Amino acid sequence: MKKLVYLLVLSVSFSFAQTAAKGKVKFSAKIENRNSDTLTIYGPNKFKQTIPVNKKGVFEATFEVTDGLHQFSDGSESSLMYLKAGDDLKLTMNAKEFDETITYTGKGAKENNYLAQKALSDEKFEMELEGLLDKDEVTFKTALETKSKEDLVKLEKAGLDEKLVAIIKPRIAQEGMMLTQFYNQKAAAKKIEGTLSASFxxxxxxxxxxxxxxxxxxxxxxxxxxxxxxxxxxxxxxxxxxxxxxxxxxxxxxxxxxxxxxxxxxxxxxxxxxxxxxxxxxxxxxxxxxxxxxxxxxxxxxxxxxxxxxxxxxxxxxxxxxxxxxxxxxxxxx
Structure with missing residues (x-):
């Protein structure tokens, strides 16, 4: 649900992290078929770190962050990250299959691989909403409840940093509210298909x-x-x-x-x-x-x-x- 839940989690976590600890992190990325020669990382308190690719084709930098959720962008796409003082993260991916190929290694990898996999799972559910539009509302609510329960179980079993759990756990319930609004929007839009459009x-x-x-x-x-x-x-x-x-x-x-x-x-x-x-x-x-x-x-x-x-x-x-x-x-x- 990168387009929906992603924005909800990111906005809330940025405010959450304003009083969090600060420290340096090491970050490097090797990206096949890259969309840009720079990566940009955004974070709490208007944080912005631009990282140019070096002669070896690697994005590499050491910088100070406020512990919490961040976002990296290659100019065309973006993804959530969780950064905390002392992390030493290495990212690999193929930009042509952006979300599907994101893989982290190094210190802090567990939290970031969790976020990457959750983004894929959320996006898949968003796509499945199209099929649920042809079914009744009860079917949608059942599917949403099942997803929320599965998300909570995965979060509890992942063994993540407690700060990230504190950010994500309350958001899972809010994701359900946002998805319900999204479903209602889609359902209302579907009802006017085949009718004469309003003009401008x-x-x-x-x-x-x-x-x-x-x-x-x-x-x-x-x-x-x-x-x-x-x-x-x-x-x-x-x-x-x-x-x-x-x-x-x-x-x-x-x-x-x-x-x-x-x-x-x-x-x-x-x-x-x-x-x-x-x-x-x-x-x-x-x-x-x-x-x-x-x-x-x-x-x-x-x-x-x-x-x-x-x-x-x-x-x-x-x-x-x-x-x-x-x-x-x-x-x-x-």
Whole structure:
């Protein structure tokens, strides 16, 4: 549940760790098919450590941290870490199979391998939610209760540092609450598939305004995002690749910003500096725009797919980074 539970655990743990001990850690990483020549580690108290790759192809550094959960990013993907004073961690992975290949050795490896495996388990359950949408709510609740019990058993048997257990254990119950909200969102989105989509008439970055009706006759893949949204920005490279793959095909790619009015200029500059493609639009009333509210959007990024007749194909479509998006578009777009 990297996209959901991951953010919940990280935000809470950052505040938890503000009074924790500090000390130095050693960290190195050997990454096949790396996405970047730098790794960045984020942590409590606005901690940020950038590590460049050396001539041997290894990311290596010694730095001081506040004990607690951190996050490392290779520029395209990210993963949770648990760092404490005295750790000597060595990471290996293949960036093409990011989550599946993360392996740690050295002091502190047990906690970090646990986090990597939990992320995989959570993500698998998130994918299984799609199948549970076709079943009744009782089936979903039973599956969620089973997962929560299994997570607690694994945590208790893992023999982890007590500080990490103190962070993760209370979060498991909150994960259930977040997943229930996610399930309800998916279920509500599924109900409007096949119906005529609400419309929009928004400012176009290139000038003038664009209506949804202007795009009739083509599929429309919509990205609802904002310049301040980290997960939204992380999808941009993947979106550019998808746009390139379907260039000239019967589909338009539309990005709708829900930035507030005071950030209008920031949006304009961001689109230009990042050379964003597709049709770039600015919602008239950010989160309160009629189109945004019609889809019940209260978290971003959110992706929608509308057919050439203006009907909803997917009210909660796969992200550009998901292989299932290409599978879906290949089955529809000519």
């Amino acid at each position: 008439d928004y400012e176009n970055h290139k000038g003038g305004k664009t209506k949804l009706e202007d795009l009739r006759g083509k599929y429309v893949y919509i990205d609802v995002w904002a310049t301040w949204c980290g997960p939204c920005r992380a999808e941009i490279p993947h979106l550019k690749k998808v746009e390139e793959k379907y260039h000239g095909k019967n589909i338009e790619f539309v990005s709708i910003s829900v930035d507030v009015d005071k950030d209008h200029e920031k949006w304009q500059k961001f689109v230009e500096e990042k050379q964003l493609g597709g049709i770039q639009l600015f919602a008239d009333k950010n989160w309160n725009s009629d189109f945004i509210k019609s889809y019940g959007i209260n978290a971003i990024p959110r992706f929608l797919l509308i057919d050439p007749n203006g009907k909803v194909v997917k009210a909660d479509a796969p992200r550009p980074s998901s292989p299932t998006l290409v599978e879906l578009l290949d089955s529809l777009v000519k």
